[in-house]
Amino acid sequence: MGPLIPNHLIPLEWNNIIAIIIGIAFGFVLEASGFSSSRKLAGVFYGYDFAVLKVFFTAAVVSVIGIYYMDYLGYLDITQLYVHPTYLWAAIIGGAIMGVGFVAGGFCPGTSLCAVAIGKLDAWIYVFGILIGIFIFSELYNFIEPLFNGDFLGNITLIDTFNWNPYWFIFIFSIIAIIAFAVADFVQKKVKKVFY
Amino acid sequence: MIKKQTAKVLALRYKFLAFILFILAGGLVLLPKYQKNEGIKPEQLLSNVISSERYISTDQIAHKIINQDRSAILIDVRDENSFNKYTLPNAINIPLKKILDEEASVYVNQNQYDVVFFSNDNFYSDQAWVLCNRLGYKNLHVLKGGINRWFNTIINPPKPTEDMPEEAFNLYATRKASSMYFGVVYPDQVGIKTSELVKKTAPKQIITVQKKKKAPEGGC
Numbered sequence: 509m510g511p512l513i514p515n516h517l518i519p520l521e522w523n524n525i526i527a528i529i530i531g532i533a534f535g536f537v538l539e540a541s542g543f544s545s546s547r548k549l550a551g552v553f554y555g556y557d558f559a560v561l562k563v564f565f566t567a568a569v570v571s572v573i574g575i576y577y578m579d580y581l582g583y584l585d586i587t588q589l590y591v592h593p594t595y596l597w598a599a600i601i602g603g604a605i606m607g608v609g610f611v612a613g614g615f616c617p618g619t620s621l622c623a624v625a626i627g628k629l630d631a632w633i634y635v636f637g638i639l640i641g642i643f644i645f646s647e648l649y650n651f652i653e654p655l656f657n658g659d660f661l662g663n664i665t666l667i668d669t670f671n672w673n674p675y676w677f678i679f680i681f682s683i684i685a686i687i688a689f690a691v692a693d694f695v696q697k698k699v700k701k702v703f704y
Numbered sequence: 705m706i707k708k709q710t711a712k713v714l715a716l717r718y719k720f721l722a723f724i725l726f727i728l729a730g731g732l733v734l735l736p737k738y739q740k741n742e743g744i745k746p747e748q749l750l751s752n753v754i755s756s757e758r759y760i761s762t763d764q765i766a767h768k769i770i771n772q773d774r775s776a777i778l779i780d781v782r783d784e785n786s787f788n789k790y791t792l793p794n795a796i797n798i799p800l801k802k803i804l805d806e807e808a809s810v811y812v813n814q815n816q817y818d819v820v821f822f823s824n825d826n827f828y829s830d831q832a833w834v835l836c837n838r839l840g841y842k843n844l845h846v847l848k849g850g851i852n853r854w855f856n857t858i859i860n861p862p863k864p865t866e867d868m869p870e871e872a873f874n875l876y877a878t879r880k881a882s883s884m885y886f887g888v889v890y891p892d893q894v895g896i897k898t899s900e901l902v903k904k905t906a907p908k909q910i911i912t913v914q915k916k917k918k919a920p921e922g923g924c
Binding site: 573577679686689693 | 722725726728730732737
């Protein structure tokens with residue numbers, strides 16, 4: 509975990525315990541900010557509640573700034589970080605399908621489990637829908653397989669592909685985040701409020 | 705009234721947070737970038753030093769030179785006088801003091817050719833290897849035993865006694881053939897009736913003076 513374990517400040521076995529603690533804290537924060545309500549989550553697409561947008565942007569900006577500061581101070585090594593492999597068309601099509609599921613159901617997979625924990629019935633149906641989707645995918649895997657494994661561009665980042673300066677990219681990204689928050693607030697005042 | 709006040713405070717809070725974010729991101733851009741440790745990490749250097757896979761034996765080097773295998777660059781890390789007295793054919797002289805210079809890095813810091821360091825024995829060439837390996841150069845090797853072992857095995861191979869296995873005799877035959885390639889004259893091969901072996905120093909260019917096929921010597 510972070511700069512603690514690779515620099516041998518605490519023993520390696522703390523990894524799992526820290527993971528459990530972070531997971532508990534994450535679930536707590538998710539529920540406390542009201543993300544178990546499907547109306548709040550689907551509000552991004554209808555324009556009356558932009559909490560999801562703000563959470564995502566804040567998480568991305570805080571983590572990228574934190575990582576780069578720790579890399580600058582020497583606690584972390586950016587080149588050793590794991591980057592997800594990029595399968596181009598699989599990501600695009602999968603993202604589109606997930607977007608449809610998000611708006612239709614009003615949950616992400618993570619928040620659906622959160623809502624299951626508090627006993628909402630639509631979350632149970634959502635999880636059941638996830639399982640049906642997995643089943644359909646595994647049955648049709650022979651047809652989907654070239655899409656699934658194709659266009660493999662490696663474990664690259666935006667910074668690698670376009671050769672941007674990472675620090676300027678982070679700066680511009682956080683400016684965009686602040687502008688997005690302001691626009692979201694502006695839109696939220698104009699749209700009719702929905703009871704949830 | 706209260707709602708208006710809370711709305712004002714909330715707006716101020718968000719502006720404050722946005723300002724902090726702006727400062728942090730700006731700081732990341734403006735902080736002076738410095739070069740962290742150049743080269744590989746200490747643990748990796750240690751594991752490289754301990755493993756013995758950098759050594760090339762003299763037989764392998766002789767094999768490469770005789771086959772005119774141009775994939776290896778031989779670098780002599782002794783000083784100029786020793787280099788001018790005797791060295792391996794086609795070797796470049798980069799004294800150990802100058803191994804990190806710009807002109808030396810042309811030979812050392814490249815990925816195409818293998819680089820073989822050698823000196824009188826392992827020590828200086830190992831030092832050169834450690835220095836270059838620390839900087840992360842690739843394809844570095846060290847001639848095990850250096851010039852001393854080169855003399856003792858290739859130029860002047862020890863004759864095996866009768867109780868050694870057949871491989872020792874084959875090895876002696878190949879070594880004797882390699883030594884003839886490098887200019888050693890054997891009296892019984894040439895027919896000169898001299899009592900001692902005439903050792904010529906190996907020439908700097910590869911002159912194919914006496915290139916015989918590697919046939920086994922004994923048991924004709």
